[in-house]
Amino acid sequence: MSRSGQTSFIIFCWLSALIPVLCVVALLAFLAARGLPTVSAALFFGDTQPLAALLGRAPVWDGIWPACAGTLSLVILSAALAIPVGVACGIHLAEFATGRSKAALSLGADLLAGVPSIVMGLFGFALILLLRQTLMPDATTCLLLSATCMALLILPYLIKTTQASLEGLPEELRLLGPSLGLTQLQAIRHIQLPAAGKGILGGAVLAIGRAAEDTAVILLTGVVANAGLPRGLLDKYEALPFFIFTTAAEHQTVGELNRGFGAALVLLLLTSGIFLGAHLLHATMQRRWRTSA
Amino acid sequence: MERITRGLLLLSALVAGLAVLAILGFLVWFSLPLLCGEGLTQVLSWRWRPFQGEFGILPMLVGSLCLSTTSMAVALPMGLGLCCFAHGVGPRKPAALVMGVVRFMTSVPTVVYGFVAVFLLVPLVRAAFVSGSGFSWLAASLTLSLLVLPTVVLMLHAQFELIEPRVRLTTAALGLTRAQAVRYVVLPAAQRGLLAASALGFGRAVGDTLVPLMLAGNAPQVPGSLLDATRTLTAHIALVVATDSQSTAYLSLFACGLILFVTSVAVNLTLRSLNRSDGGRA
Numbered sequence: 001m002s003r004s005g006q007t008s009f010i011i012f013c014w015l016s017a018l019i020p021v022l023c024v025v026a027l028l029a030f031l032a033a034r035g036l037p038t039v040s041a042a043l044f045f046g047d048t049q050p051l052a053a054l055l056g057r058a059p060v061w062d063g064i065w066p067a068c069a070g071t072l073s074l075v076i077l078s079a080a081l082a083i084p085v086g087v088a089c090g091i092h093l094a095e096f097a098t099g100r101s102k103a104a105l106s107l108g109a110d111l112l113a114g115v116p117s118i119v120m121g122l123f124g125f126a127l128i129l130l131l132r133q134t135l136m137p138d139a140t141t142c143l144l145l146s147a148t149c150m151a152l153l154i155l156p157y158l159i160k161t162t163q164a165s166l167e168g169l170p171e172e173l174r175l176l177g178p179s180l181g182l183t184q185l186q187a188i189r190h191i192q193l194p195a196a197g198k199g200i201l202g203g204a205v206l207a208i209g210r211a212a213e214d215t216a217v218i219l220l221t222g223v224v225a226n227a228g229l230p231r232g233l234l235d236k237y238e239a240l241p242f243f244i245f246t247t248a249a250e251h252q253t254v255g256e257l258n259r260g261f262g263a264a265l266v267l268l269l270l271t272s273g274i275f276l277g278a279h280l281l282h283a284t285m286q287r288r289w290r291t292s293a
Numbered sequence: 294m295e296r297i298t299r300g301l302l303l304l305s306a307l308v309a310g311l312a313v314l315a316i317l318g319f320l321v322w323f324s325l326p327l328l329c330g331e332g333l334t335q336v337l338s339w340r341w342r343p344f345q346g347e348f349g350i351l352p353m354l355v356g357s358l359c360l361s362t363t364s365m366a367v368a369l370p371m372g373l374g375l376c377c378f379a380h381g382v383g384p385r386k387p388a389a390l391v392m393g394v395v396r397f398m399t400s401v402p403t404v405v406y407g408f409v410a411v412f413l414l415v416p417l418v419r420a421a422f423v424s425g426s427g428f429s430w431l432a433a434s435l436t437l438s439l440l441v442l443p444t445v446v447l448m449l450h451a452q453f454e455l456i457e458p459r460v461r462l463t464t465a466a467l468g469l470t471r472a473q474a475v476r477y478v479v480l481p482a483a484q485r486g487l488l489a490a491s492a493l494g495f496g497r498a499v500g501d502t503l504v505p506l507m508l509a510g511n512a513p514q515v516p517g518s519l520l521d522a523t524r525t526l527t528a529h530i531a532l533v534v535a536t537d538s539q540s541t542a543y544l545s546l547f548a549c550g551l552i553l554f555v556t557s558v559a560v561n562l563t564l565r566s567l568n569r570s571d572g573g574r575a
Contacts, residue, residue: 009476013382016374017391023439024394027401027409034412088305096302108310110565114557115316116500118527122550125534126319129543152312159309185295213402216502216527220534241404248411248507264408268401275400 034258035265043262044068056229062255064263066229070143070237073230074218075211077147078154083204086155090162090200095188106163113156121220124149128221141222144233149217154207161203161282165196170289198288202281209274213267215241240267320554324547336548341513343533348545354552355515356523360430360505361498363519364437368498369491371438372445377480380453381471392450398443407507410436415508422520428510431519437504441494448493452486453479489567496560500553502527526553 045053046062053060060066089109097105124145131139173195177187193200223242230237240263247260321328327336338349375395379388414436419427456479464474502525505511510522511532524532526549533542 006473006476009377010382010472012370013374013378016371017378017383017387019371020375020398020439020442021391021394024398024401026413027406030409030413031405085305085308088302089309092302092306096299097306105306105310107565108307108313110561111313111558112309114496114500114561115313116502116527116553116557118500118502118530119316119320119550119553119557122530122534122546123316123319126323126547129323130319155309155312183295185298209400213404215402215404216531219502219531241402244404244408245503245507248408260408264405268405271402272397272400275397279396 031261031265031268035261038258038262039265043259043266059228062259064240064243064259064266066227067238067240067243067263068266070223070227070230071212071240073237074143074147074150074239075208077143077233078150078211079204079208081147081151082155082158082207085151086158086203086207087162087200089155089159091166091188091193093159094163094166095184095192109156109159112152113160115153117153117214117216118220120149120153121217123152124217124221141220141236142234143222143230143237146218146221146223146237149221150211150214153214153217154210157207157210158203161206162196162200165199165203165285166192168199168286168289169195195289196285198281199285202278202285205274205278205281209271209278212274213241213271215239215245218242219245240270317554320547320551323544324551327544327548336545339515343542348542350526350529350545350549350552352513352515353524353526353529353549356505356509357499357525357527359516359523360434360437360509360525361495363430363434364441364498365491365495367435367438368441368445368494369487372442372449372490372494373480373487375442375446376449376453377472377475379450380457380479381475392446395443395446398439399447403440403501403503404507406436406440407503410504410508418520425520426510426522428508428522429520430509430516430523433505433509433523434519436508437498437501440501440504441497444497445490445494448490449483449486452483452489456482485567485570489564492560492563492567496557499525499556500527502531506531 041050042063044050044060044063044065046060046065048058048060048063052058053063053065089105093102093105093109125141128139128141128145169192173191177184177191180187182190218239219242222236223239224236225238225242225246227236227238244260244264244267247256247263251257251260327333335348336350338347339351340347340349341352375391379392383391410432415427415432417427418429418432419425453475460474460478460482464478469477505523505525506528509524509528511524511528512522513524513529514521516523530546530549533546
């Protein structure tokens with residue numbers, strides 16, 4: 001290859017590295033410039049007294065607090081549904097499943113990981129259509145349905161990280177249990193799981209981050225623009241990503257638009273904080289068991 | 294006790310697979326009335342006019358393909374260049390910084406990309422090309438390529454990390470610099486990684502909803518140029534459910550969902566077969 005070919009290759013690589021970094025810097029700078037001035041108690045609670053709004057005594061009209069509360073309840077609910085199942089599935093795949101059944105089960109997890117979130121939402125929507133035609137004629141989309149679909153969406157993250165954390169443990173730990181006369185389950189409970197705890201926790205945090213940011217699933221399964229605070233499992237609710245989405249298309253005043261920028265900044269800080277936490281947990285886990293690598 | 298616990302573990306392990314089967318089952322069941330007989334010709338047509346009883350989804354299918362192809366055409370070379378930068382072309386400290394930025398990008402919510410692009414990129418497109426509203430194939434495609442870039446980069450990065458230690462001594466002994474080693478040895482050896490990264494990135498681009506929904510303009514038509522509005526399968530599903538039209542319109546959504554589902558399965562199987570043949574060679 002000629003010298004000029006070599007040079008253009010190097011220029012191309014520098015450009016490929018610079019352009020995305022510049023895009024991200026532009027995104028952050030723009031969001032900070034438009035969003036930071038709006039971040040205040042008024043952004044969250046509007047004209048309502050913050051304490052009264054937090055306790056749910058007074059409704060919030062001009063703030064993003066109902067959306068935050070909706071996202072929070074959605075995340076808690078879907079995590080509560082997905083974490084036990086995902087971790088148990090990871091344990092089964094890492095410690096018990098062998099041969100064909102292991103291959104089939106991990107294929108299932110991989111396929112589930114690939115399902116686009118809008119299809120997951122459509123699945124939830126279809127579930128409601130079916131319920132309406134059969135058992136419950138007045139079933140409608142709601143918080144519980146969103147949480148179920150969201151749980152399915154984040155399940156693969158939990159399965160993969162649990163399985164990888166357990167399988168990455170060094171061989172001595174695996175032999176420790178039997179040498180002490182523990183049964184396999186006792187060994188998993190008292191040796192492997194505590195040792196892999198950080199990695200599993202990292203997976204759970206990552207899953208929570210995904211549940212907080214995904215919009216397509218909830219779009220079809222019960223989120224609405226003006227629901228107020230979430231009232232119950234079978235009610236409609238608001239959510240932060242959906243609020244940002246609707247603001248982009250339907251804002252009418254500058255004030256509404258500014259609130260959208262504030263909400264986008266809040267959501268970005270929230271998810272990047274969550275992902276940083278997951279990354280740190282994962283890094284500690286790897287450093288601790290470096291011998292295994 | 295022991296048996297119960299193991300039973301519970303197995304049961305949880307089955308959930309993922311059963312969920313996939315349930316999703317497939319629902320999609321097929323609801324699109325069945327369309328897939329047999331006259332419905333099929335109705336769905337596989339070029340016109341979407343729900344109030345005149347025309348439910349063709351082909352424009353959306355083409356829209357999805359156009360959008361994901363162009364965004365991959367940007368994201369793939371750029372991801373490749375970025376990976377080469379991180380593995381020898383660039384100095385070490387900037388390389389680590391760039392990889393840090395890429396990891397950060399995975400944590401940016403899709404809706405935030407969309408929101409910022411609506412107010413930053415769309416006015417730029419409108420000003421640069423004068424005609425139209427700026428909500429176009431181009432705007433959506435650029436944003437989407439930024440969105441799939443981390444997927445492409447991290448996949449390639451993992452592949453490069455496997456190859457590099459194996460060839461480091463050899464290339465050093467041949468007197469190659471790190472940049473030359475990456476260009477002439479590591480990159481050609483990473484072909485499978487490149488295929489895997491394109492498959493994964495393509496799957497991500499086809500499956501994304503928010504970016505096309507917010508930026509592509511959503512006109513149900515085959516785009517004639519990069520500045521035309523277009524509508525993807527994903528955005529189509531979101532729009533039709535939101536606007537509450539008639540039941541046949543709903544049914545055609547499940548055909549869209551089925552296409553998306555089959556695409557994701559195909560991407561997955563491609564990745565698996567790539568992994569397997571790679572394992573066989575090593």
